[in-house]
Amino acid sequence: MSALLSGLLDAALDASIVFSFDRNGFRRHARGFEPKDLEVDLAGRTVLVTGANSGIGRAAAGGLARLGARVVLLCRDEARGREALGELERETRSRTLEVVRLDVSDLADVRRVAGLFRDGRVDALVHNAGVLPDRRVTTRDGLELTLATNLVGPFLLTSLLMPALERARGRVVHVSSGGMYTQRLDVVELFRGGGESFDGVVQYARTKRALVVLNELFAGRFAGSGVTFSAMHPGWADTPAVRTSLPRFHAVTKAILRSPEEGADTVVWLAASPAAEGRSGLFWFDRAPAATTPLPGTRETAEEMDRLEAALAAAAGLDGAPTSPAGEARGRRRRSRGS
Numbered sequence: 166m167s168a169l170l171s172g173l174l175d176a177a178l179d180a181s182i183v184f185s186f187d188r189n190g191f192r193r194h195a196r197g198f199e200p201k202d203l204e205v206d207l208a209g210r211t212v213l214v215t216g217a218n219s220g221i222g223r224a225a226a227g228g229l230a231r232l233g234a235r236v237v238l239l240c241r242d243e244a245r246g247r248e249a250l251g252e253l254e255r256e257t258r259s260r261t262l263e264v265v266r267l268d269v270s271d272l273a274d275v276r277r278v279a280g281l282f283r284d285g286r287v288d289a290l291v292h293n294a295g296v297l298p299d300r301r302v303t304t305r306d307g308l309e310l311t312l313a314t315n316l317v318g319p320f321l322l323t324s325l326l327m328p329a330l331e332r333a334r335g336r337v338v339h340v341s342s343g344g345m346y347t348q349r350l351d352v353v354e355l356f357r358g359g360g361e362s363f364d365g366v367v368q369y370a371r372t373k374r375a376l377v378v379l380n381e382l383f384a385g386r387f388a389g390s391g392v393t394f395s396a397m398h399p400g401w402a403d404t405p406a407v408r409t410s411l412p413r414f415h416a417v418t419k420a421i422l423r424s425p426e427e428g429a430d431t432v433v434w435l436a437a438s439p440a441a442e443g444r445s446g447l448f449w450f451d452r453a454p455a456a457t458t459p460l461p462g463t464r465e466t467a468e469e470m471d472r473l474e475a476a477l478a479a480a481a482g483l484d485g486a487p488t489s490p491a492g493e494a495r496g497r498r499r500r501s502r503g504s
């Protein structure tokens with residue numbers, strides 16, 4: 166087949182989503198991966214991965230440990246964390262894995278854990294922990310659980326760890342979801358968390374959309390800091406979350422789901438590869454930048470982005486006033502969007 170025909174076929178398969186999010190999509194995209202990208206030695210580097218005891222987070226932690234990093238598994242359940250640590254040590258032969266307990270939905274816990282790392286160097290922070298609950302749960306901070314876990318906790322952790330990330334000219338990786346494509350940023354609904362008519366899938370997609378916007382906000386606010394901010398989605402990977410939160414989806418798709426390692430590949434690449442350095446504020450899929458708003462009506466306004474930033478600062482208990490670089494970045498965005 167000519168290169169042109171194979172390129173057209175790839176584009177058509179990607180447009181179909183099911184043939185791009187699945188394992189065949191990964192394998193097709195992986196043919197274009199550059200092996201040298203991950204020929205890196207991360208010895209002496211510190212990487213934090215939330216939700217690292219399971220699924221994509223565990224696979225990402227393993228991939229980064231194989232590259233020599235000191236990997237800190239941030240897990241809400243210490244016993245599950247220790248079990249994953251033992252398995253990963255056997256699989257990777259790494260002796261630089263650690264477990265630290267962190268419930269990312271609990272803002273006091275986020276502050277405690279940030280305090281352990283803030284004065285050192287953090288080379289990469291991977292926000293992988295995520296939930297898709299089937300009913301509305303409120304955290305002790307008064308936030309809906311999906312919002313607290315997938316968005317507010319990560320926002321606070323990054324904000325508090327900025328000194329350590331800047332010292333290392335580090336990377337922040339936000340694990341979003343292809344589900345975010347279905348939602349437009351709506352800060353009022355996002356923080357209302359569905360109210361009495363809670364729909365877990367919709368709230369999950371809202372938080373994942375907001376995470377992609379947050380990535381852009383951070384990239385603007387901290388442009389020039391040396392820190393690279395990325396968001397990505399892993400496609401569809403066979404993990405405990407998919408089995409338990411989406412059992413019908415899992416039953417139909419299980420034969421074509423990616424492995425956790427395939428889902429985690431772009432996380433490892435973004436956290437480790439020189440090829441990803443400095444390409445801040447982008448949304449990635451299979452090591453390539455992806456569109457964020459291909460569906461009509463899903464593009465957020467600059468005002469809605471401002472609202473998100475203010476709502477996150479208030480929810481996380483940070484001083485609300487955005488820093489001047491953020492203000493400048495928002496000004497630039499407004500001008501470029503013509504609003």
Ligand SMILES: NC(=O)c1ccc[n+]([C@@H]2O[C@H](COP(=O)([O-])OP(=O)(O)OC[C@H]3O[C@@H](n4cnc5c(N)ncnc54)[C@H](OP(=O)(O)O)[C@@H]3O)[C@@H](O)[C@H]2O)c1
Nearest residue numbers: 216219220221241268269270293294295342401402404406
């Ligand atoms: N699998 C997919 O196809 C897919 C697709 C799109 C996006 N994603 C995203 O990928 C990420 C990983 O999901 P996964 O599929 O690998 O699911 P998973 O195997 O269930 O892993 C989720 C991890 O997050 C942890 N976690 C949940 N709440 C937490 C909290 N409050 N504090 C700390 N850790 C917490 C879980 O800990 P416990 O083990 O203690 O529950 C678990 O380690 C999520 O952000 C998810 O939204 C996955």
